Amino acid sequence: MGIFYVISGPSGAGKTTILKRILESVENLTFSVSYTTRPKRPNEVEGVDYFFVSEDEFKALAKKGEFVEWALVHGYYYGTSKKFIEEKLSNGFDIVLDIDVQGALNIMQKYNNAVFVFLAPPSFESLKERLRKRKTESEKDFLKRVEDAKWELSKIPLFDYLVINDSVEVAVKNIESIIRAERLKIERFKTDGGEYI
Ligand code: 5GP
Numbered sequence: 001m002g003i004f005y006v007i008s009g010p011s012g013a014g015k016t017t018i019l020k021r022i023l024e025s026v027e028n029l030t031f032s033v034s035y036t037t038r039p040k041r042p043n044e045v046e047g048v049d050y051f052f053v054s055e056d057e058f059k060a061l062a063k064k065g066e067f068v069e070w071a072l073v074h075g076y077y078y079g080t081s082k083k084f085i086e087e088k089l090s091n092g093f094d095i096v097l098d099i100d101v102q103g104a105l106n107i108m109q110k111y112n113n114a115v116f117v118f119l120a121p122p123s124f125e126s127l128k129e130r131l132r133k134r135k136t137e138s139e140k141d142f143l144k145r146v147e148d149a150k151w152e153l154s155k156i157p158l159f160d161y162l163v164i165n166d167s168v169e170v171a172v173k174n175i176e177s178i179i180r181a182e183r184l185k186i187e188r189f190k191t192d193g194g195e196y197i
Contacts (some may be wrong), residue, residue, distance in 0.1 A: 002028060003182055004111055005029075005096040007175070008104035009119035010149035011074070012131040015098050018119065020170045024098070026179055030088055032097045039078035044131045057194040069099075069106035074144045078103070080191065094179075101152040115182050117175060118159040122166045124149070 007015055023031055036050045037058050046052055053061070058077045062070055068086075070079030080097060088095045088125055097107070120128035131145050156162060161178050165171040182188075189196045 002093040004114035006104050008101050010152045011145050012127050013119045013121045015119050018171050019098050030093050031094045032095050035079045069103050071102040073100045101155050116159040117161045117165050118156050157162050
């Protein structure tokens, strides 16, 4: 079985930027591409960043049980594909999810072996600043994301690791270290025959 990593935290904490770097530097790690009803941003690629679907398509997929979890995040639907995750994990691939905190809490109920990393901004003020600079959302979306972030930060104690994104370089190194250390845990080496080496 592969290892299941969940990177979560408020939007604007830098999850996407940091994860892109990690996927380049850590071998044998696959990104789980989610479905969303959010409009595509100019730099995004269909099937790479997300599968962009209409609300009707999303609801049909949810009804068919295609999602291991789904959530309404800041007014749009986001869902993790069950098939994708289970196939990769059972084929021995490590996977990493970039999901909001509600989604991470749902995954905690279903996959107790997953590794949960909370990526936090250095301060609440800096989070607001980052969301404001991003300019990809309307003012209404911005205010909603700030409000959601307050609730999300209150869930930090439920996670396994906390990484503060003071500097992208350091945050990338810290998450890489978590991934590598998790791979070296004794339990990961145990074979069906009960041997370790
Ligand atoms: P964005 O629209 O900025 O790409 O993402 C908004 C938020 O949705 C981020 O916090 C991101 O982690 C989260 N997100 C992305 N995919 C999923 C998913 O499949 N499920 C859940 N619950 N959240 C997701």
